[in-house]
Amino acid sequence: MMKRLALLSLLPISAYVQAEAVSDIYQPDTRQVRVSGQEAIPVRNAMLGIGAVYQSQDNLESRLGVNMSVRWLASDRWYVSGEYQHAPFNQDAVVQDGAVVVEANENASVLAAGMGYAVMQGNASFNGRRSYPWQLAVEMFAGEQFTGDTSGRYTALGFSWQIIERDYWVAMGWRIYQTNDERLSKLDVNSGAQWGVSFGFWF
Amino acid sequence: MLGPGNTASRLLLQAALITTLFFGTSAYAADAVYHLRKGPGAAFPVVYDISSSSDLSLQSAQGSWVRVSDGTREGWLPASVLQPGKGRSAALVWFINEASEPGLWSLSLGLSTDDSYEFNLAYAMANEVALDGRMRRASSGLAEWQTYEIGASFPLQRFSRLHWLGYAGVGVGSANGYSDRWQEAGESTSVTTLSVSTDFVWQLAQRFDLRLRLRAEQAFGGDDKVSTATSLIWNLAI
Structure with a gap:
């Protein structure tokens, strides 16, 4: 029994010796954010892209527009986004009580910022030989829609499915949107849904 | 089977087990997969x-x-x-x-009951005080106004994932002739603003929180109006 106790008493001694052996503790006192510049590791900072959007505007004909977007990656799943979108708003003038409320061939431009969160990430393969990482993100936007001579607060909520290649990406998105431009609100043409395809590269 | 007479063998086995426990584990940690x-x-x-x-x-x-x-x-x-x-x-x-953990900056966007949208950029300083830049803008039809502010936010109370923040700031604002934000519509207005707000913060993730903001603003210029608003804010640490 004594021998056994003596042997067990070596246990903390072994742990002490083991802790002493780990002496390479690195304790720097200067920190910098981001990895760039440290031993030349390339970093994916943001996604820049262009695309086409198809808008189904309530009580107006559907239309095709263009979209430019940037997504700045804050973490694995979170990103901050900004976008500019331009599309024709209507073809024919809208007359109400004898007055032209919306002139013919007005255009709508949207300048908005927002954020996204990748709720799902996975891997897709089309032919079984090569596979592509993808993620499905929920996105929200706030900004302003400029329509003709008036404007209003723009809000949107949707999702984006992004296929991520090493040097480029392709995304398909869908969203619902609304603007509080009172000129459009009176005609009930201030909201709708849109879907689009965009592609771009990393930088 | 080890009999009562094989105490030495049993002790040797225990020593081997202890050795494996420490040095074996250490060897595994040094060459993990x-x-x-x-x-x-x-x-x-x-x-x-x-x-x-x-x-x-x-x-x-x-x-x-x-x-x-x-x-x-x-x-x-x-x-x-x-x-x-x-x-x-x-x-x-x-x-x-x-x-490469979340940095000192945070970016917010929000929607307010006074029909404005806002963007905030905050920089964390010592003692959890943050320098806060805020831009607000509203437009509806032809009327539009905007403010640009700088101020400081500071923690008032913390309850686990819930925070309570205070803010005070000064800024400038302008409105066009269609807006009655600071005086009756008819001509453009420029004002200086003094505002205070409090945020009820719900920390949903390491980088993300949702805030309910109650805000009061005193304008100097125009009709010297006081205005209040409630905002829903999404805040992301970058």
Whole structure:
């Protein structure tokens, strides 16, 4: 029994010796954010892209527009986004009580910022030989829609499915949107849904 | 079977077990297996198993994941499991694990009951005080107004994931002739603003929180109006 106790008493001694052996503790006192510049590791900072959007505007004909977007990656799943979108708003003038409320061939431009969160990430393969990482993100936007001579607060909520290649990406998105431009609100043409395809590269 | 007479053998067996417990585990930790994944996330499948003692070079980083390669195979690892070794210095491993955490900046966007939208950029300083820049703008039809403010926010109380913040700031504002924001519509207005607000913060994730903001603003200029608003704010640490 004594021998056994003596042997067990070596246990903390072994742990002490083991802790002493780990002496390479690195304790720097200067920190910098981001990895760039440290031993030349390339970093994916943001996604820049262009695309086409198809808008189904309530009580107006559907239309095709263009979209430019940037997504700045804050973490694995979170990103901050900004976008500019331009599309024709209507073809024919809208007359109400004898007055032209919306002139013919007005255009709508949207300048908005927002954020996204990748709720799902996975891997897709089309032919079984090569596979592509993808993620499905929920996105929200706030900004302003400029329509003709008036404007209003723009809000949107949707999702984006992004296929991520090493040097480029392709995304398909869908969203619902609304603007509080009172000129459009009176005609009930201030909201709708849109879907689009965009592609771009990393930088 | 060990009989009562084989005490020495039993002690030798126990010594071997203790030795294995400490030195065996240590040897395993020094030569662990890295599970390399197809992409930067736990949802991606494991494509290779590589010994941690391999000569791994770092190819790129995305968030808290790094892409590594041994020359013929490559894949993604959580930066937190990466240990110093061939191709990666202790300084580099420390940097990836510690310095790429959420930074001192945070970006917010919000929607208010006064029909405005707002963007905030905050920089954290000492004692949890943050320097806060805020832009608000509203437009509806032809009427439009905007304010630009700078101020400081500070914690008032903390309850686990819930925070309570205060803010005070000064700024400038302008409205066009269609807006009655600071005086009756008819001509453009420029004002100086003094505002206070309090945020009820719900920390939903390490980088993300949702805020309910109650705000009061005193304008100097125009009709010297006081206005109040409630906002819903999304805040992201970057």
